[in-house]
Amino acid sequence: MRASGLVFVWTMLAIPIAQFIVFWLVPNFDSLLMAFQNPSVDGLTFMNFQRFWHELTLPNSTLVIAIENTLIYFAVHIFIGMPIVVFIAFVLFKNVPGGKFFRVLFYLPSIVGGPVTAGIYRYLVSTGGPVEAILTWMHIPFDSQLGLLGNPETAFLMCIIYSLWTGVGINMIMFYGALNRIPKEIFESAKMDGAGFWRQFAQIAVPLIWPTITTMLVFLMSSIFTTYSCVMLLCPQTPQADMIGWYIVRYTVYTSNAAGDEVLNYPAAVGFVFTLIGFPLTLLVKKVCEKISSTVEY
Amino acid sequence: MTFSRTNHQILRKERHFEWASRDIHEKIVIMISFVIFALYSATLLFAVLWVAYNSLKTARAFDTNPFSLPDITDLQWSNYAQAWKADVKGVTILEAFWNSIWMSFVSVVLGLLASSMTAYVVAKYHFRGSKIIYAVAVFIQIIPLVGGVSGFYKLVWSDLQIANDPFLIWPMWFGGFGFSFLILVSAFKSIPWDYAESAFVDGAGHFRVFWQIMLPMVRPVLASLFIVNMISAWSEYMTSYLYLPDYPTLAFAVYELSTEAVRVGTPLYFAIIIIAMLPTLILFTVFQKMIMENTTTGGLKG
Numbered sequence: 001m002r003a004s005g006l007v008f009v010w011t012m013l014a015i016p017i018a019q020f021i022v023f024w025l026v027p028n029f030d031s032l033l034m035a036f037q038n039p040s041v042d043g044l045t046f047m048n049f050q051r052f053w054h055e056l057t058l059p060n061s062t063l064v065i066a067i068e069n070t071l072i073y074f075a076v077h078i079f080i081g082m083p084i085v086v087f088i089a090f091v092l093f094k095n096v097p098g099g100k101f102f103r104v105l106f107y108l109p110s111i112v113g114g115p116v117t118a119g120i121y122r123y124l125v126s127t128g129g130p131v132e133a134i135l136t137w138m139h140i141p142f143d144s145q146l147g148l149l150g151n152p153e154t155a156f157l158m159c160i161i162y163s164l165w166t167g168v169g170i171n172m173i174m175f176y177g178a179l180n181r182i183p184k185e186i187f188e189s190a191k192m193d194g195a196g197f198w199r200q201f202a203q204i205a206v207p208l209i210w211p212t213i214t215t216m217l218v219f220l221m222s223s224i225f226t227t228y229s230c231v232m233l234l235c236p237q238t239p240q241a242d243m244i245g246w247y248i249v250r251y252t253v254y255t256s257n258a259a260g261d262e263v264l265n266y267p268a269a270v271g272f273v274f275t276l277i278g279f280p281l282t283l284l285v286k287k288v289c290e291k292i293s294s295t296v297e298y
Numbered sequence: 299m300t301f302s303r304t305n306h307q308i309l310r311k312e313r314h315f316e317w318a319s320r321d322i323h324e325k326i327v328i329m330i331s332f333v334i335f336a337l338y339s340a341t342l343l344f345a346v347l348w349v350a351y352n353s354l355k356t357a358r359a360f361d362t363n364p365f366s367l368p369d370i371t372d373l374q375w376s377n378y379a380q381a382w383k384a385d386v387k388g389v390t391i392l393e394a395f396w397n398s399i400w401m402s403f404v405s406v407v408l409g410l411l412a413s414s415m416t417a418y419v420v421a422k423y424h425f426r427g428s429k430i431i432y433a434v435a436v437f438i439q440i441i442p443l444v445g446g447v448s449g450f451y452k453l454v455w456s457d458l459q460i461a462n463d464p465f466l467i468w469p470m471w472f473g474g475f476g477f478s479f480l481i482l483v484s485a486f487k488s489i490p491w492d493y494a495e496s497a498f499v500d501g502a503g504h505f506r507v508f509w510q511i512m513l514p515m516v517r518p519v520l521a522s523l524f525i526v527n528m529i530s531a532w533s534e535y536m537t538s539y540l541y542l543p544d545y546p547t548l549a550f551a552v553y554e555l556s557t558e559a560v561r562v563g564t565p566l567y568f569a570i571i572i573i574a575m576l577p578t579l580i581l582f583t584v585f586q587k588m589i590m591e592n593t594t595t596g597g598l599k600g
Contacts, residue, residue, distance in 0.1 A: 019472045
């Protein structure tokens with residue numbers, strides 16, 4: 001390439017790369033460094049990790065609750081949410097009556113965004129709302145003093161239900177799109193060979209859209225310790241409904257507002273620990289998914 | 299995917315999936331699914347309608363019976379007039395609406411500008427480092443970095459001191475290696491280089507070729523990225539929460555008020571929710587086909 005071309009290339013790249021260094025590389029590297037620093041000592045220290053360990057071993061530790069909730073949330077989404085959405089996409093693909101209407105409507109919650117859906121959901125499940133009316137009609141006790149979100153016992157359950165209720169859209173569109181890219185002849189010939197509905201689903205549809213499923217699973221896994229929107233939007237003050245992602249943001253924002261930068265070290269250390277756990281976990285899921293797809297023959 | 303091909307595919311599919319040709323299992327599953335889908339849809343539709351019609355009641359009428367339809371002779375349109383003046387941490391909803399408009403517009407335009415620049419050279423020029431840049435961009439999409447928020451918070455508030463400033467914060471949005479970058483790289487790759495070649499012969503410089511020839515050719519991709527990014531930027535609340543607390547967006551206002559809606563009154567809060575979701579609903583209705591297809595193909599490349 002001529003020199004003028006090279007000059008052009010790096011002129012175009014200079015500002016975005018500088019932006020990337022300042023707004024991505026530096027803060028991430030700084031977080032890593034902060035995890036090993038503490039204003040009370042010079043040099044590097046393991047103090048923040050000692051505090052992490054201490055918080056873990058406390059009785060009724062909020063950190064342990066946050067970890068448990070995170071695992072529950074992701075188990076529900078991976079083993080219940082994801083399969084249901086794959087199946088929904090397949091039924092829509094098979095032309096259920098009103099399919100187009102359903103597709104658009106299921107996608108709507110993702111369009112209007114978290115604050116709006118959470119704002120509405122809050123009222124649906126609060127005292128005097130429709131959910132209380134239905135539960136009372138079904139003779140299920142409802143604590144109208146606290147409401148479902150105010151009650152620490154049920155708060156996190158309500159967060160999970162909210163995330164499932166509003167979370168069908170994007171994955172459904174992905175799987176539906178993937179199904180539509182499968183050549184129709186495959187389903188036709190399978191049908192001729194006598195493959196029924198369930199066999200078409202399990203032995204043709206799922207294996208053929210497995211790459212898309214893998215992608216969505218890997219994205220889900222990589223966000224495991226950074227997901228917090230449902231908790232932040234619905235019950236940010238309830239320790240029993242905490243998640244790791246929110247735990248870190250909460251510590252970053254609340255404590256630093258109160259005491260300046262120095263207390264950012266603890267959330268940075270927590271983040272570091274969960275990066276160390278999350279990274280191999282994501283890779284593992286990716287490897288396992290790819291292994292499964294390589295054993296499928298079609 | 300072109301328009302005619304999509305139509306063709308749908309036609310073929312409809313011919314193929316005749317109801318009569320389905321086996322009994324399939325008919326049963328489809329019918330049960332239809333009922334479940336209808337129930338789920340009913341919860342979504344009810345939620346929106348319930349909020350919409352209650353936004354036209356007086357606070358007392360809502361407290362008396364939250365399910366009855368509003369008195370048709372006495373619809374409280376004044377709730378909407380008042381909603382604009384409602385206060386969120388010293389800022390009115392009208393101001394928050396304006397914040398949402400400029401913030402989503404500026405952040406999306408800056409992001410697309412930076413991504414077009416980077417994507418163009420990575421897709422169209424062979425130079426040392428272009429493969430690495432692409433690999434890094436893919437890598438940061440899936441790497442699960444958890445603690446970054448602490449470092450970012452420190453950077454924006456104390457190192458750079460650009461937080462809470464509606465102009466100094468702009469560089470934060472000039473990111474050229476995100477999801478839009480990956481989409482635009484493949485868009486630029488699909489455009490033949492011949493056009494640029496002949497422009498170079500006519501004496502055009504690299505920048506002119508980029509700006510006046512190549513960029514207009516990816517206009518459809520840019521347009522759909524613009525719409526999709528605008529919709530997600532409209533419901534952005536973390537930026538206000540973390541970095542621009544004095545400039546709450548409408549989405550952030552909806553979040554803030556959700557915990558203290560008692561103060562403004564429920565019907566008024568519902569009116570604010572309706573105001574907050576109308577722009578995205580309108581965009582979605584107008585560009586629905588484009589948005590759903592973009593999401594689909596986005597997953598292919600992502």
